[in-house]
Amino acid sequence: MVGLLLGSLLGGAISDRYGKRTVLLVCVYVHAVCGLVPALLPQPVLYLAVRCVTGVCCCCINICSFSLAVEWTPPAARLWPPAFLPFCFSLGTMGGAPLAWLSPTWRRLHLTLALPQLVCLPLYLSIPESPRWLLLRKRMDVLERYRDNSPADKQCLDLLLDSAWSDMQKATEAQKEQSPGGPAPSDIIHLKHPTVLLRLSIMSYLSAVSALTYFGICMNIGSFGVGVYSAQFFSGLSEAPCLLVPLVRLGRRPISMLALFLSGAACFLSLLLSRYNGEPVLVMSLALLGKLCILAAVFISILYSIELFPTVVRQRCVSLVNLSFRVGCLVNSLVPSTPNGAISLAAMVVYSSGPIIGCGLCLLLPETSGVPLPDSVEDCDRQPRPRPPSMGALWRTWKLVSSQTRKAETLPAEKDDTHTPNTHTGLI
Incomplete structure (x- = not known):
């Protein structure tokens, strides 16, 4: 232990x-x-x-x-x-x-x-080595060698690193803007x-x-x-x-x-x-x-x-x-x-x-x-953070469900009165 x-x-x-x-x-x-x-x-x-x-x-x-x-x-x-x-x-x-x-x-x-x-x-x-670690270390030669192994490896690497490279570039640019010319944050x-x-x-x-x-x-x-x-x-x-x-x-x-x-x-x-x-x-x-x-x-x-x-x-x-x-x-x-x-x-x-x-x-x-x-x-x-619903949100949800329930209860009767001639056609 x-x-x-x-x-x-x-x-x-x-x-x-x-x-x-x-x-x-x-x-x-x-x-x-x-x-x-x-x-x-x-x-x-x-x-x-x-x-x-x-x-x-x-x-x-x-x-x-x-x-x-x-x-x-x-x-x-x-x-x-x-x-x-x-x-x-x-x-x-x-x-x-x-x-x-x-x-x-x-x-x-x-x-x-x-x-x-x-x-x-x-x-x-x-x-193989971690693709994201190789990308962080800028070991592009190793990544290219992995891509050349087979078409399946190339497709897998492209899928894994599709958004990683652009996100890392954005993070690097943001760090340069925050500390231009200074040391990278630890x-x-x-x-x-x-x-x-x-x-x-x-x-x-x-x-x-x-x-x-x-x-x-x-x-x-x-x-x-x-x-x-x-x-x-x-x-x-x-x-x-x-x-x-x-x-x-x-x-x-x-x-x-x-x-x-x-x-x-x-x-x-x-x-x-x-x-x-x-x-x-x-x-x-x-x-x-x-x-x-x-x-x-x-x-x-x-x-x-x-x-x-x-x-x-x-x-x-x-x-x-x-x-x-x-x-x-x-x-x-x-x-x-x-x-x-x-x-x-x-x-x-x-x-x-x-x-x-x-x-x-x-x-x-x-x-x-x-x-x-x-x-x-x-x-x-x-990333989406879970938030407990507030009392106001619960009250609005309850009112919305209640109104929809009342509409659903009255809708069949209105539909039968106004659209009776088309009922047989709808069944056909």
């Missing part, structure tokens, strides 16, 4: 500077080597150090892979990458249970996990913008409570009275339906609110049943339902974060949101359990109430489904 926290601090900054593809390739190669070291040199201090480095690499891989997958996807299908990547994560979680059951020692388990990574290393070289100025601060605070809270709920159930999966290997397998299986979330045509904000509310409600019902000696299978099923819903909220929030923040500070904002997620993981690892090994009452109250509060906070966020990614803070300000 400390390694994941350090990766959240470093991942966004180094990927903004050196590129997402470079950071991703380095972390993948280091991650593969770190998986092999514990199997060959099982020393306690070395093991802890390697696990910390593995956590850093895992966090950087998650940040860069999600961002690259979303940026290389057209806006209409942008919800599929964050759904497919957690689905692969659930497959790995399910596969870990039989591998652990079949492995007689920890060294054998680490060796079994490390060898497939080493075999797949050459495949990662085909991963990223801290963009981070202090009220719109960015509000969105960053809400998304950080959602990430923290999602981590508390998700890892709280994962770490206590053996506390529901079911075998640990079968519980681990079904824990991974419960995450697989997240692949179907993109089929729900609701938008980012409604799906997030629905997932957070269902997660809190399921955890609350699981808490009630566990306190009244309910069936272990039913208690675990409700807890896994809450885990499924909070996972859906997690990957929606990852996509939501990418769409909410401007390109100039997007990766750093995503890293700060991920940092809040990792802080929630660290706090969760310190939560004590009851003497009989079950989840404590205070922990389950946090797991159930946190997502419900986050559901209400989502009302302050705009809807970004199908909208181009913002490249500047001005683009964020131009």
Whole structure:
């Protein structure tokens, strides 16, 4: 968990500077080597150090892979990458249970996990760089090389960068007008913008409570009275339906609110049943339902974060949101359990109430489904902001509906009196 926290601090900054593809390739190669070291040199201090480095690499891989997958996807299908990547994560979680059951020692388990990574290393070289990062860095030679790969790549790049270049030119001209001849404004100025601060605070809270709920159930999966290997397998299986979330045509904000509310409600019902000696299978099923819903909220929030923040500070904002997620993981690892090994009452109250509060906070966020990614803070300000209706607007709406209802009630009678001769013709 400390390694994941350090990766959240470093991942966004180094990927903004050196590129997402470079950071991703380095972390993948280091991650593969770190998986092999514990199997060959099982020393306690070395093991802890390697696990910390593995956590850093895992966090950087998650940040860069999600961002690259979303940026290389057209806006209409942008919800599929964050759904497919957690689905692969659930497959790995399910596969870990039989591998652990079949492995007689920890060294054998680490060796079994490390060898497939080493075999797949050459495949990662085909991963492309972020097109928007290349555009920001004015790496037009790389973009032209991507365009020359195939007509499909050229069409995809033209679609992704159709409005980005003109928007970035406008933002650059505006910056020159504001500070002619002076230094360019730093990223801290963009981070202090009220719109960015509000969105960053809400998304950080959602990430923290999602981590508390998700890892709280994962770490206590053996506390529901079911075998640990079968519980681990079904824990991974419960995450697989997240692949179907993109089929729900609701938008980012409604799906997030629905997932957070269902997660809190399921955890609350699981808490009630566990306190009244309910069936272990039913208690675990409700807890896994809450885990499924909070996972859906997690990957929606990852996509939501990418769409909410401007390109100039997007990766750093995503890293700060991920940092809040990792802080929630660290706090969760310190939560004590009851003497009989079950989840404590205070922990389950946090797991159930946190997502419900986050559901209400989502009302302050705009809807970004199908909208181009913002490249500047001005683009964020131009996004439609949700506003609660005023009493005057509600009164005007009620009067309009009432008048239309009265007209609809009187219109059929008037129509029958004046247009009776044409009725038969209309039926024909």
